[in-house]
Amino acid sequence: xxxxxxxxxxxxxxxxxxxxxxxxxxxxxxxxxxxxxxxxxxxxxxxxxxxxxxxxxxxxxxxxxxxxxxxxxxxxxxxxxxxxxxxxxxxxxxxxxxxxxxxxxxxxxxxxxxxxxxxxxxxxxxxxxxxxxxxxxxxxxxxxxxxxxxxxxxxxxxxxxxxxxxxxxxxxxxxxxxxxxxxxxxxxxxxxxxxxxxxxxxxxxxxxxxxxxxxxxxxxxxxxxxxxxxxxxxxxxxxxxxxxxxxxxxxxxxxxxxxxxxxxxxxxxxxxxxxxxxxxxxxxxxxxxxxxxxxxxxxxxxxxxxxxxxxxxxxxxxxxxxxxxxxxxxxxxxxxxxxxxxxxxxxxxxxxxxxxxxxxxxxxxxxxxxxxxxxxxxxxxxxxxxxxxxxxxxxxxxxxxxxxxxxxxxxxxxxxxxxxxxxxxxxxxxxxxxxxxxxxxxxxxxxxxxxxxxxxxxxxxxxxxxxxxxxxxxxxxxxxxxxxxxxxxxxxxxxxxxxxxxxxxxxxxxxxxxxxxxxxxxxxxxxxxxxx
Amino acid sequence: xxxxxxxxxxxxxxxxxxxxxxxxxxxxxxxxxxxxxxxxxxxxxxxxxxxxxxxxxxxxxxxxxxxxxxxxxxxxxxxxxxxxxxxxxxxxxxxxxxxxxxxxxxxxxxxxxxxxxxxxxxxxxxxxxxxxxxxxxxxxxxxxxxxxxxxxxxxxxxxxxxxxxxxxxxxxxxxxxxxxxxxxxxxxxxxxxxxxxxxxxxxxxxxxxxxxxxxxxxxxxxxxxxxxxxxxxxxxxxxxxxxxxxxxxxxxxxxxxxxxxxxxxxxxxxxxxxxxxxxxxxxxxxxxxxxxxxxxxx
Numbered sequence: 001x002x003x004x005x006x007x008x009x010x011x012x013x014x015x016x017x018x019x020x021x022x023x024x025x026x027x028x029x030x031x032x033x034x035x036x037x038x039x040x041x042x043x044x045x046x047x048x049x050x051x052x053x054x055x056x057x058x059x060x061x062x063x064x065x066x067x068x069x070x071x072x073x074x075x076x077x078x079x080x081x082x083x084x085x086x087x088x089x090x091x092x093x094x095x096x097x098x099x100x101x102x103x104x105x106x107x108x109x110x111x112x113x114x115x116x117x118x119x120x121x122x123x124x125x126x127x128x129x130x131x132x133x134x135x136x137x138x139x140x141x142x143x144x145x146x147x148x149x150x151x152x153x154x155x156x157x158x159x160x161x162x163x164x165x166x167x168x169x170x171x172x173x174x175x176x177x178x179x180x181x182x183x184x185x186x187x188x189x190x191x192x193x194x195x196x197x198x199x200x201x202x203x204x205x206x207x208x209x210x211x212x213x214x215x216x217x218x219x220x221x222x223x224x225x226x227x228x229x230x231x232x233x234x235x236x237x238x239x240x241x242x243x244x245x246x247x248x249x250x251x252x253x254x255x256x257x258x259x260x261x262x263x264x265x266x267x268x269x270x271x272x273x274x275x276x277x278x279x280x281x282x283x284x285x286x287x288x289x290x291x292x293x294x295x296x297x298x299x300x301x302x303x304x305x306x307x308x309x310x311x312x313x314x315x316x317x318x319x320x321x322x323x324x325x326x327x328x329x330x331x332x333x334x335x336x337x338x339x340x341x342x343x344x345x346x347x348x349x350x351x352x353x354x355x356x357x358x359x360x361x362x363x364x365x366x367x368x369x370x371x372x373x374x375x376x377x378x379x380x381x382x383x384x385x386x387x388x389x390x391x392x393x394x395x396x397x398x399x400x401x402x403x404x405x406x407x408x409x410x411x412x413x414x415x416x417x418x419x420x421x422x423x424x425x426x427x428x429x430x431x432x433x434x435x436x437x438x439x440x441x442x443x444x445x446x447x448x449x450x451x452x453x454x455x456x457x458x459x460x461x462x463x464x465x466x467x468x469x470x471x472x473x474x475x476x477x478x479x480x481x482x483x484x485x486x487x488x489x490x491x492x493x494x495x496x497x498x499x500x501x502x503x504x505x506x507x508x509x510x511x512x513x514x515x516x517x518x519x520x521x522x523x524x525x526x527x528x529x530x531x532x
Numbered sequence: 533x534x535x536x537x538x539x540x541x542x543x544x545x546x547x548x549x550x551x552x553x554x555x556x557x558x559x560x561x562x563x564x565x566x567x568x569x570x571x572x573x574x575x576x577x578x579x580x581x582x583x584x585x586x587x588x589x590x591x592x593x594x595x596x597x598x599x600x601x602x603x604x605x606x607x608x609x610x611x612x613x614x615x616x617x618x619x620x621x622x623x624x625x626x627x628x629x630x631x632x633x634x635x636x637x638x639x640x641x642x643x644x645x646x647x648x649x650x651x652x653x654x655x656x657x658x659x660x661x662x663x664x665x666x667x668x669x670x671x672x673x674x675x676x677x678x679x680x681x682x683x684x685x686x687x688x689x690x691x692x693x694x695x696x697x698x699x700x701x702x703x704x705x706x707x708x709x710x711x712x713x714x715x716x717x718x719x720x721x722x723x724x725x726x727x728x729x730x731x732x733x734x735x736x737x738x739x740x741x742x743x744x745x746x747x748x749x750x751x752x753x754x755x756x757x758x759x760x761x762x763x764x765x766x767x768x769x770x771x772x773x774x775x776x777x778x779x780x781x782x783x784x785x786x787x788x789x790x791x792x793x794x795x796x797x798x799x800x801x802x803x804x805x806x807x808x809x810x811x812x813x814x815x816x817x818x819x820x821x822x823x824x825x826x827x828x829x830x
Contacts, residue, residue: 118661192661193622281657282625289635298621381619385672388583388613388685389636392605530585 016130020138024112025145032146035104039150043097043173044157046089053333054088062331063088068220070323075217075316078236086161086241090169095212098235099205101150101177105143106184106201112139114188114197117273126272136185136267140260143181147174165241168249172238175252179231180205182259189266192275208232231255291391295399299373303407306366310359310411314418317355318430321348321423349499352419352426353433356498359415360437360491361473363408367445368466370404375452375459381532393525401449401518408441426498433497439510440490444469446517453524456531534561535594536683536714537582542591544577544738551577553738554591559716559731561682564709566725566732567718570823574738575718576616579687582716583613596683609638612676616688616718618668620660626671627656633675645678651700665692677704684708684715690724702727722815734822741822746815753818754787756811757796762804771795782806 025032054060060083067073067080080091113136116122122135151174158166184201191197208230215227216236227233231252238248270276288294338350374397377383387396416434420427448462455461472481472489486492490513493506537559544552552574559565569575580586582595584604593600598607612633620629630649634640649656652670663671669692676684690701698721705715705728719725725732726746733743742749754775761782768784769777773792778785788796800808 279659279662281655282623282628282659284625284627284656286625286628286631288624288628288632291636294632297624381615381617382621384580384583384585385613385615385618385633386636387585387604388608388611389633390605390609390638391636527587529587530580 013131013133014137015134016128017134017137017141020112020125020130020134021141021145024108024138024142028108028111028142028146032104032108032142035100035107036146036150036153039097039100039104039173040153040157042100043089043093043154043169046093047085047158047161050085050088050092053331057083059331060088071217071220073320073323074220075213076320078212078216079220079222081221081239081242084161084165084241086158086165086169089158089161090165090240090242094169094173094235094240095209095232097154097173098176098232099209101147101173102180102205102231103202104146105177105181106198106205108143108146109139109181109184110188110194110197110201112142113185114191115194118192118194120273123272133264133267136263140181140185144178147177147181150174150177162241164244168238168244168246169240171249172235172240172252175249175256176231176235178256179252179259182256182263185263186259186266189263189270190276192273192277192279212236290399291386291396292399292402294386295373295403298377299370299400299403299407302366302370303403303410306407306411307414310363310415311418313359314415314420315422316418317359318352318419318422318424321351321355321419346499348423350496352423352430353496353499355419356415356430356433356437357473357491357494357496359434360412360441360494361470363412363415363437363441364444364466364469364491366411367404367408367441368448368462370407371401371445371448371452372459372462373404374400375456378456378531384530384532387530394522397449397522397525404445405442408445409435409438412437412441429498432502436494436497436502436507437491439507439514440494442514443490443510443517446514446521449518449521450524451521453521453528456528535559536561536563537565537593537595537716539578539582539593540591542578542581542593543589544574544581544586545589551738552581552588552591555735555738556740556743557733558743559714561714562709562712563730564705564715564717564728566729567716567735568720568725568732568819569735573735575735576687577738578735579613579685579716579718582685583608583611610682611685612637612679612681612683613685614669614672614676614687614689616691618672620663620668620671622659622661624660625657626654626660626663626667629660629671630656630675630678633672634679637679637681639680640675640678641680645674648674648677648704651704652697666694666697669693670697673701673704677708682713684713686715687718688720689717690719690721698724722819726815734819736822742818749818750790750812750815753821754789755793756787757785757800758809759784759800760806760808761800762806765800765803768796768799771799 054063064080064083077092078095081087116125116135125135151170154170154173155163155166158169180201183204184197187201187204188194188197191200209232211226211230212233215224215230215233216222218224218226222233222237227237234248234251237245239245266276288297335347338347338354374383377386377400383396387393412434413431416431417427419434420430423430444462444466447465448459451462452459469489469491472486473491490510493510495501495503495506535558537557539555539557542552542555543550555574555578557567557578567575567578577586581588581593582600584600584607587601595607596610600607620626624632630645631640634645652674654667654670654674658667660668669689673689676686690698693701702724705717708715709728715728717725717729729746731743731745732749734741761784764782765779765784768774768779768786771792772795773789774796775787775789776785784800786796
């Protein structure tokens, strides 16, 4: 069904959309506001931060000159189109805010389409007075509401820097969100698994980021073809606060509409629960013979993805180290921030150390996700028959924990190899710096084990811990947060390497703490009832 | 006769809910033991204690001579378990799961595995997500029946199976019994229980209310009698074990405990019997009596 022409009964295709939309928004009453708040806070705090970093016209001219000559930095944040605070905000935050809006949108859409079908809940809903197109429409409208509110907040919040630019940036970011909402709607028709639908849409977002980055490293005004094929590149080429090109908004709107029409077309041609990429049959006999092998089979895809991501991120950061250090070297305030994050040493070392620290923080997310697979297996009821076999709880848990703790070591090693390869020097010190992050990562992992062992129903709180640590690590140094707060994060106690001096004290203490947390968690797991 | 399972005075609470309230259960080696009770009466909780997944608050449980909590792995080596709602990994095929479970129990017989897959008409190449409810049950059933174990614990194992597959299941259970295996079968399907079980235990609100062979239990229930007499009945009301007596002229309806049947028949024949219908107790009535008692007590 590719046309929207009125036909008998077609007015009923949307029956129930309003109810489903209210239901979707109610289910997302926490998730959507948090995503909007984080996004808006990041963008709206930017003028203040930038004012501090680039307060004088000379500093801004310097920045623009640097960005014109430094292609690796342009790849990361894009070109600068003006020297007003608004233009700098759009430069520094625009692409990232767009990407955040895209992630929020794809999560919302998949959650209310494929997720519902996969779980079987949709079947019950669809048997009610619900039109054939109502679910997809409600999911897209929920994403539209979220992006609309975000655009409103951004426009209102940045109006002080100029209304036209604020409106352009707000609409542009929301537009990117809707492009990926409709993209997710298409992918959700193609795959049977919601997890795969999320992964594929996120991969498209990653590709859009890479294309924009490649285009921006080639040209300094966003005019590369590569930039123009990426929705994130459109956002940049909308040029908020620098003679806005309003017509670019039509590209975003057009792409969203066309993709939406495709999604409706596909949805109309398939049965509920089915997909265009059907699940392939598997082997009739299996070779899995132990709880450990099962854990590896369940987690190997994740380990592979994180490994590739960390290796590539390492290579990219390593490659831009020299240039970044040059740029930072000219700016007193930026240097101060880097030194707080990376230690007082040579600027390249400080930059490397802050990148290593970033990757360590992200690796904390990996370890939480990996440890909590235990929780997912248990609450879904899949662990019960496994444990009813001759498999002890500790052996069952050990399979996943080896992957969680060993995998974090692996991805940090790969990040180090990538950084060293990209930078071309200091392989030993960089690898050492990456490994020094591990005790802090393991403490977060240990907390997740503890939560799963003692409070299995509240184990998701480990995500909150990882998020808080991430926030402290990313935002703390730039915002002059008191040291006492920075000290709450295990990462705050690590020596700043490379460049700083190695301190064994915190490394040993954190490792011991991680071991104690894991041991306590496992002891709890042995003693408690399994939950279903 | 040795006992495969002995449970006495088992208590288990979840917060303020008393799931098990002094439950007793004995399963002899080599028997098929039916485990019955209304929804929420504690059957699955008992089974999860027997599997060492839950720790009882008090009371004793022994499975194959071991404590299921402390010696879980030792016990599980000789047990196969089929839950009532099988969840599978979306990206593993049914065949892979069968082999995984088999290996985790210490191996399974490949010939028997192939035979069972054919009898249950299961496609082992499909991935977990694409199986229907009944087919997910079959995956767990094949894995259980193909394993070389001493005790099968089946928790409403046939939910979602069609009648043909239900028959295959019953034949498999009978075969397992003939091989000397012990089976604890929790079920709501009375024909299944009547067909398969040597003994049954009925539980209610976390307590065992009846336990014994089906013949024993039938003994506990009532026969209904309808009779047309030659003269007016006399003295029926005073007989022990007579319930729901309804006399209309020469027509008599009554329910009588099995112990009182003889006396009732004597009394009826004294008045001269013109016609007599007596309906023996069915398992269904037995259950309904226990289940409805609970409904009334609520």
